[in-house]
Amino acid sequence: MERHTPAFASSIRWQSANVISQVCLQLLFIMVLARLISKADFGVMSIALVVVGFVEIFAQIGIGPSLVQRKDLQIRHVRAAMYFSIGLGLAFFALMYCAAPQIGIWFKSDALVNVLRWVALSFILSSIALTPRSLLVRHMDFKRLFTAAMIAMIIGNLGIGLGLAYAGYGVWAYVAALLSQNAILSICFWWMRPRGTENLWGIWRWNDLLDMLAYGGRSTIFNWFNYAATKADTVLVGEFAQSNPTTGGGWTATGLYDRSAHLMSLPITILGKLGDSVLFSGMSALQTELQALQRVVFRGIELIAWLVIPISLALAWFSSEVAVLLLGAAYADAGPIVRILFIGVAFRSLIKLADAVVRATDQLVPAIAIKIAYLTLLVLTIYASLRSGHGLEGVAWAVTICTILQFLVFYTWLGSALKWKRMKAFRATAVGWLGASIAAPGYLVIDFLMPDWSHNGVHRWSLIIKILLIAIWTMVAFIAVAVRNPSVIDGGDLKIRAKWTAYLPKWLIKRIKK
Structure with a gap:
């Protein structure tokens, strides 16, 4: 399948509109939902989403990135990827359904079991959507991705999710919003898939799949450690809060921290999704052209730094106001936690760009080593903070300090990987x-x-x-x-x-x- 020439200007416009619109609609959804369901409901759902997110990375085994990154993609590769991803989706749904009681025991929560089993349906829905979505990203058809996302979020989140929350369904309103959004996305992606992919049903061969699994395996390991590094704090807070309900705060404390982390993640989500689509697809096409790649990365760092560093300062400075405006007065006590986490927004956003470079150029092995070191340090510092009684603010400081250290290491390595002069990545x-x-x-x-x-x-x-x-x-x-x-x-x-x-x-x- 021929890869379209990367039209960066048009692609960035459409994907920027897509991501910003999604973040605004998601923010509206969370603002209203935070006033309709309890912190404890958010706590249960946050752990369910983290657990499913960990497993879902393996449920895809890097098939999506392989479809985007591969130079000589043929229809036989696409067909093999489609069947394999759907099969994995069914298998991992069954696995999560059976494992849910044991996860509930670990978190000391019966309520988590049924929520996990329903949320696990997203394995199947995501596997169905994976192939057409990856092809749309490969062809940089972000106009169709934008249309699909808007339809799914308006109907799924704002319509079904908020409707059920207003009717008093609590955490199940959040579950229904997630599943309905994923189902609508799957339908839209298949309806809008690129030309030349109509004949995907038929016989497939393992050899066609094995061609992509080498890159996909490395990408999966990288993505797993990357995801673990962003969710370890929520998991550790949830486990500690449930194990120590008197001092830890139970699901309410988990929900409070999760919403604080969610506010911090909103700007990062914008940059992350742009990096996962436009930059990843475009840099994959430029992976053998060093000078062109250097120019794109330098401009990307400059642009992200120009936008995000002042915003990060504003968010940290006025964190209490932001928390109350977006989540309501019930979350006023999230202000100090959010302030600390907002300090790391700029560094996390810049790391997202480095992640896109790593995956586009298949520099995954050294990047995995950096992620493992970061995750290890993060878990140890969070665990020490919780055990020493520093609470949620101590966890936030651990996350922020470890994030800054990861940025320093990553950008030192990035400069050498792109054959830049010393400190050029930082000067950008x-x-x-x-x-x-x-x-x-x-x-x-x-x-x-x-x-x-x-x-x-x-x-x-x-x-x-x-x-x-x-x-x-x-x-x-x-x-x-x-x-x-x-x-x-x-x-x-x-x-x-x-x-x-x-x-x-x-x-x-x-x-x-x-």
């Missing part, structure tokens, strides 16, 4: 630190002049106005950096520069470097 982040230094004085003034949301008598609109002022000042910081370093937006292309600068005041255009 300079525009982000410049933006943060411009934004910080404004945040200080806003924080000083605006009343604290928690004071009695402060109207909710005061909080909303404060958030709007923060957003406006953050935009000012973005523009200031772009004026000083316009290549962060246009990559030095003067035609593109003329288009985006046309929206700026004339006095500001004169200050932009040519």
